[in-house]
Amino acid sequence: MTDKNDSKQVRLYGAGGHSQVIQSVLKQNGVEICEVFDDNPCLSHPLSKNITVTNRKNSLDFPHEGAPFIIAIGDNKQRNNIAEFLKTKFTKAIHRTAIMDPNSRIGDGTVIYAGAVIQANTIVGKHVIINTLASVDHDNIIHDFVHISPNAALCGLVEVGEGTHIGAGAVIIPKVKIGKWCTIGAGSVILKDVPDYAVVVGNPGRVIKMNRQLIV
Numbered sequence: 762m763t764d765k766n767d768s769k770q771v772r773l774y775g776a777g778g779h780s781q782v783i784q785s786v787l788k789q790n791g792v793e794i795c796e797v798f799d800d801n802p803c804l805s806h807p808l809s810k811n812i813t814v815t816n817r818k819n820s821l822d823f824p825h826e827g828a829p830f831i832i833a834i835g836d837n838k839q840r841n842n843i844a845e846f847l848k849t850k851f852t853k854a855i856h857r858t859a860i861m862d863p864n865s866r867i868g869d870g871t872v873i874y875a876g877a878v879i880q881a882n883t884i885v886g887k888h889v890i891i892n893t894l895a896s897v898d899h900d901n902i903i904h905d906f907v908h909i910s911p912n913a914a915l916c917g918l919v920e921v922g923e924g925t926h927i928g929a930g931a932v933i934i935p936k937v938k939i940g941k942w943c944t945i946g947a948g949s950v951i952l953k954d955v956p957d958y959a960v961v962v963g964n965p966g967r968v969i970k971m972n973r974q975l976i977v
């Protein structure tokens with residue numbers, strides 16, 4: 762496997778449950794988490810300690826310089842907003858049991874959890890979450906700010922648009938193109954292309970509504 766962590770110190774933005782998993786991955790990789798920022802510590806995980814409370818009102822007040830960041834927020838749109846705010850370098854967190862083909866490419870800010878598999882020629886963008894035991898097969902294109910949930914299976918030649926959330930255990934058959942800022946329900950089976958912003962559930966997957974709040 763290549764490129765587990767390119768920094769020995771990492772800062773995190775986000776102190777909730779998703780942050781706990783990233784911290785676990787980083788610690789197992791021998792990486793020190795030197796600071797954890799959060800806008801709203803009331804919502805942080807009970808085990809999160811020493812949180813630096815911040816807000817994103819004035820960019821000049823924020824310590825952008827320093828160790829690289831990972832945005833430890835599960836919500837794709839929030840991760841997108843914070844990435845636009847931070848004027849800094851980003852790094853990755855890749856669990857030691859994840860399997861990545863050497864010809865796959867992984868963008869900065871992306872996290873890959875235990876047991877995930879990324880097959881040949883797949884391109885994973887920036888600030889993506891490939892969650893526990895997710896399978897992303899050959900020649901996929903996974904755009905920025907996507908979340909592939911636990912146990913989801915993406916067959917060959919699948920494309921997932923920016924900001925889309927693939928729910929736990931969903932199956933996407935080969936050559937399907939899923940649009941941007943979609944939600945694919947847990948356990949859904951997607952047999953055909955999905956338009957931007959669609960919320961799709963079931964087997965076979967059907968559009969039940971649109972993510973209108975995400976349309977800009």
Ligand SMILES: CC(=O)SCCNC(=O)CCNC(=O)[C@H](O)C(C)(C)COP(=O)(O)OP(=O)(O)OC[C@H]1O[C@@H](n2cnc3c(N)ncnc32)[C@H](O)[C@@H]1OP(=O)(O)O
Pocket residue numbers: 892910911927928929944945946947948949960961962963969
């Ligand atoms: C480590 C981690 O935790 S990673 C996080 C992983 N998270 C997930 O996988 C969650 C994925 N989210 C879901 O599956 C959600 O149910 C969503 C986003 C698809 C829909 O949520 P909501 O917008 O709240 O829709 P709501 O619950 O009102 O359901 C609307 C309809 O779709 C149905 N429905 C919702 N989800 C699904 C699903 N996954 N499969 C089949 N049908 C579904 C509901 O039964 C309901 O049907 P009805 O109108 O006939 O009663």
